[in-house]
Amino acid sequence: MRYLLILLCFLLSPLNHALSLREDSPQQYVVQHGDSLWSIANKYLKNPWEWKSLWRANPNIQNPNRLYPGAVLILDYFQNQPYIRVLSNGTIKLSPRVRPRQADEAIPTIPLVDIRPFLDESLVLDEDVLTRAPYVVAFMGEHMLGGQGAQVYVKGLHPSTEMPPGGSIAYSIFRGGKNYIDPITNELLGFNANLVGYGELVAGGDPATLLLTSIRVGIKKMDKVLINNSPEFDFYFEPKSPARSVSGYIIEMPGGMPSGNSQVAVGGVIVINLGVTSGIEAGDVLGIYGKKRIIRDPKNPLIPINLPPERIGEALVFRPFTKTSFALVVRSTRAIYLMDRVTNP
Structure with missing residues (x-):
């Protein structure tokens, strides 16, 4: 059965060239806290973007495409081709039972400390998105700026179409920065937007009312309001070569x-x-x-x-x-x- 599983993995894999396996690749490695998928791929490959060709998911473990601290990696060979398999993907022992790892406990692809400000504090918005984005029009009490705990009026929010059943929506407030221009064609590529605060819905309508729950700087009129993590993205991914020439x-x-x-x-x-x-x-x-x-x-x-x-x-x-x-x-x-x-x- 194990032989058939390995054979199936190879038939379905993108292996069509010799991998750049490092001479000092460890035969066995235990994933540590602080590791990233890139750092592990770099232990085995001269070209870490070949990781997907080296990795063989174990269908018998939970979240087989994720790695967790404590996971045991084995470097093995099939028909002279190297591959990585997982003996154990780590468990948390809580006597008298064992709790499986949750997906969000997996090691990241790259160190989050290096990129965190660019996950939720900075965006590049298209011109049409920027034009259509809800925006701050006024402050309760006729203030000139909005501080933490203040309430602001936002036009174009339409919360009734966004509200999840039985829940509330958290919003991020952004301020436009520089325009990104293509250096070769002079095409407008997008608008940089930087996080200035967070808010929660107090009342619907147009304008809707938001409570400022946290701010970086004073909120101004025309600051843009977007649902948190918009546009959505998943920061778990595997290093790879682009699918086409770029x-x-x-x-x-x-x-x-x-x-x-x-x-x-x-x-x-x-x-x-x-x-x-x-x-x-x-x-x-x-x-x-x-x-x-x-x-x-x-x-x-x-x-x-x-x-x-x-x-x-x-x-x-x-x-x-x-x-x-x-x-x-x-x-x-x-x-x-x-x-x-x-x-x-």
Whole structure:
């Protein structure tokens, strides 16, 4: 039976090339707290984006496509092809019974500490979404700004169509930032929006009334109001190569150095001019290439020589939008700059 299961896994798997297995790959590894899927893939593969070809889910365990602290990974071979199988995916022992791991206890794909501000505090909104988004029109008591505990009036919210049965809705309040423009075509790619506060519905109508439950800065008129986690995304995904050929550029470094000398390294977040319309998905790994260099021929100094772009790192997309994406730099050999190129790894 075990042989048949392994055979079936291989027949259904995307293995069609030799994997870049590291020579020092551990034969057995116990998943630790603080591990990420990327860090584990990096222990086994020179190219961690090949993880999906190495991984073999165990259908006999709960949540077979997730990994938990305590999971035991075994490196095995079938017809000379390596694969990873799981002996145990970890359990929490609560005497006198054992509680299975919950899905949200799985290790993340990449360290959440590096990307958390970009999961719920920053968005890229399309022009039509920004135009249609509900917005703050006034404050109770004729105040000029809204502080924590204040009530605000919001036009276009239509809570009756959004309210879950027997529940309430939490809203995020965003303020528009810079526009993202494609550096090659000058196309408007989207609008950066930054979180300024949270609110809960007090009364319906148009305008509806929100109670400000938490704020980062004072709420202003025209601030946009969206349901929490809108647009929705799932931050559990597997590192992989893009499904089709892509090529783009780094257009913003939100966490980089001050403007004019923007650069990031491993752990830095970048914005690229590729998104869902380009075929980009969460988990896609992109190679980063430095700008072309021009040198003088040492034999004939008057003759310029164009050197090919050098591969300087990789970035993993964790939140794609329509025409842009947030990506985390996961490897680099030198500083990464604006307008460095990104393409298939």
